[in-house]
Amino acid sequence: MRVWPIFKKEIRIFFTSAVAYVILAIFLLVMGWFFSQIFQYYAQATVRAGMSPMMGQQDLNTTDGILRPLFSNIAVILLLSLMPLLTMRLFAEERRSGTIELLLTYPVRDGAVLLGKYLASLAFYGILLALTLLYPLMLFYMGARVEWGAVLTGYVGLLLMGSAFLAVGLFASSLTENQIVAAVTTFGILLMFWVLGWGADAAGGAWWGKVLQHLSITEHFESFGKGVFETKDVIYYVNFTILALFLTLRSLEARRWKG
Amino acid sequence: MIEVQNLTKHYGPVTAIRDVSFSVTPGEIVGFLGPNGAGKSTTMRILSCFMPASGGTARVAGYDVFRDSMEVRKRIGYLPESVPLYNEMRVAPYLDFVAEVKGVGRRERRRRVADAMDRCLIADVQNRLIGTLSKGYRQRVGLAQAIVSDPHVLILDEPTIGLDPRQIAEIRALIKSLAGEHTVILSTHILPEVSMVCNSVVIINKGTIVAQGPIDLLVEQFFPSSRVEVELAKSDPAVREAMRGIPGVVAVTELSSDGGGGRYVVESARARDVRAEIFQLAADKRWSLRELRRVGMTLEEVFMRVVAGEEPAGAEAAPAAVTETEAEKTP
Numbered sequence: 001m002r003v004w005p006i007f008k009k010e011i012r013i014f015f016t017s018a019v020a021y022v023i024l025a026i027f028l029l030v031m032g033w034f035f036s037q038i039f040q041y042y043a044q045a046t047v048r049a050g051m052s053p054m055m056g057q058q059d060l061n062t063t064d065g066i067l068r069p070l071f072s073n074i075a076v077i078l079l080l081s082l083m084p085l086l087t088m089r090l091f092a093e094e095r096r097s098g099t100i101e102l103l104l105t106y107p108v109r110d111g112a113v114l115l116g117k118y119l120a121s122l123a124f125y126g127i128l129l130a131l132t133l134l135y136p137l138m139l140f141y142m143g144a145r146v147e148w149g150a151v152l153t154g155y156v157g158l159l160l161m162g163s164a165f166l167a168v169g170l171f172a173s174s175l176t177e178n179q180i181v182a183a184v185t186t187f188g189i190l191l192m193f194w195v196l197g198w199g200a201d202a203a204g205g206a207w208w209g210k211v212l213q214h215l216s217i218t219e220h221f222e223s224f225g226k227g228v229f230e231t232k233d234v235i236y237y238v239n240f241t242i243l244a245l246f247l248t249l250r251s252l253e254a255r256r257w258k259g
Numbered sequence: 260m261i262e263v264q265n266l267t268k269h270y271g272p273v274t275a276i277r278d279v280s281f282s283v284t285p286g287e288i289v290g291f292l293g294p295n296g297a298g299k300s301t302t303m304r305i306l307s308c309f310m311p312a313s314g315g316t317a318r319v320a321g322y323d324v325f326r327d328s329m330e331v332r333k334r335i336g337y338l339p340e341s342v343p344l345y346n347e348m349r350v351a352p353y354l355d356f357v358a359e360v361k362g363v364g365r366r367e368r369r370r371r372v373a374d375a376m377d378r379c380l381i382a383d384v385q386n387r388l389i390g391t392l393s394k395g396y397r398q399r400v401g402l403a404q405a406i407v408s409d410p411h412v413l414i415l416d417e418p419t420i421g422l423d424p425r426q427i428a429e430i431r432a433l434i435k436s437l438a439g440e441h442t443v444i445l446s447t448h449i450l451p452e453v454s455m456v457c458n459s460v461v462i463i464n465k466g467t468i469v470a471q472g473p474i475d476l477l478v479e480q481f482f483p484s485s486r487v488e489v490e491l492a493k494s495d496p497a498v499r500e501a502m503r504g505i506p507g508v509v510a511v512t513e514l515s516s517d518g519g520g521g522r523y524v525v526e527s528a529r530a531r532d533v534r535a536e537i538f539q540l541a542a543d544k545r546w547s548l549r550e551l552r553r554v555g556m557t558l559e560e561v562f563m564r565v566v567a568g569e570e571p572a573g574a575e576a577a578p579a580a581v582t583e584t585e586a587e588k589t590p
Contacts, residue, residue: 005359009348012356016388017347098343102404105307106360107332256310258270 002108006116007123010090014124019089023082027128034073035066035135042066062144063151067136068225071154074132075221079158079165080194084186086124087169088179090117091252095177110252114170118245121166129158150227157224160237161217165190167244174251193217260285260412260442261306265315268301275301276466278315285411286439290453291446293463294566299446300340302463303416306444307337320411333362336405340416340446342397346390350381350400353389354407361408371407378433379403395426402430406437413437415445419452431456450559460558462565469565474558481561484509484526487534490550491541494521501540507531520549 014020042065094100103113133155140146165186172185197216203209213219217240220233261283268275276298283289293299305312306319308328316323322330345353354372363371376382379399384392389400398421405413418434419427434456437443447453453460454474462470470477491498498521499511507527514522527533534551541548 002360002362005356009345009356012352013345013347016349097346098339098341099345100343101304101309101339101341102337102343105309105332105335105337106357107329107362108360109329 003112003116007120010120063147083165084183088183091173092179092182125162153224153227164237164240167241171244171248174248262318267314269313281461288438288443288457290457290460297463298466334411336410337414338401338405342401344389351385357404358407375403375407413443454558464566485529486554487525488554489523491521492547505536
């Protein structure tokens, strides 16, 4: 399996084209804004809590007050809006420019090509996530008590969720030669899974409400944010990823037969 | 090195190629000729393992392109017609990527990449982004990409399309230099290119093979007689009879002529060159001779005959444009 050269090539292209820098810059800008806003809100809340004897001090901590909202914001802006942009190019552009014809005649299996591309986008996503470590570290150096366990599970959750999103993005990209179509399709699929859980509330206790709840992407993220590591949630994201990658592989194969 | 048997490919209801069979021996350069849309690219895509055939078999270096696809892919270098390259990559890293993906070891790779760049004359642009290169350079980068792993078989789809005459000459020289150690199959619709570069041809039209073999044999097969064109200052009914009398001459036809002269085509047995005798005859009869030349029993005429179904005489005008460019390149 020659995954490594494909991986290197994709990373190289991420960084020679403007895509990587634009995504990095916008992401960091938005994250910085979120952090400062949440931080200020939290600071005001602590001051008010200090003045009012009605509120218990123990309800306020930086993990719940700052990091959890921050993580759920990462989940929304990053995953939902930036992920489709990260993956839209990966197959669609190869198909549009015709480079897929060379790529798929090199002595590498389709699976290796797919894996190389997937891992490259995952690595880039990893870099984005790693940069947000700045915020808990900042809180730590300011003397706040940071629950590192909760931070860790939060990151694991984001990584798992992101990997599922990237796999969906790759699948959408393999269906078309138009990057915009790929991005919009990815966004649509992800948004659908995002709001699926809302139907569960409306269903009340009906069986299909449970099904919707189980399928919802957000539902499975909640426990990670609370610092809980649930096997069923890990399995959900891993399954989601594997299924999407499998579909991508089939889509590549189908394209070959169609010529 | 390449054996193709009864290869067929359907795109939905459309049949791109039907029962295509040919073979290529090691070290040979084969020209794959045909008008646009004849099925050249389809055949090459199947040979390069990009897509499977609907029927028939193709073997490259003894391996089936469908069942032992990976083995075939290790042994080929492929250049698709559109020369697809990664615009966001620089030339040298791109070639390094191709070599790595094709399994060339790290140490070997530096040498191979440098060698491919030297051979394709692109060393001067090795640090440029591919997207900024001119068409000629892109084409050569594409060719470098095909040869960088030093494959046994090269599959080149229209390698000289869109180049200027000097670049075409360079690419042809490069392809010729590959013969012997590499087996090359190249498609084109520029006929002189084939006669200049290739040992033999496969002519395909509307998805089926209409002629194949070494060029001279093919010409001989289609034109068993050799022809000489004669132009005299005056048209004279006696001329035809007199020329018929030369031993070996099988037919004399008069062509329409401009400017009052008489133009004739003299056909004789293939091995016979009757030009000296015609000259002698003209001198004896005191005909003033304007022109005396052998007319090419060329690949162009074979091509026109099998593809367009035209008579060779009428076809002469058609490839004139290409012959002209050929003259430019081979002073």
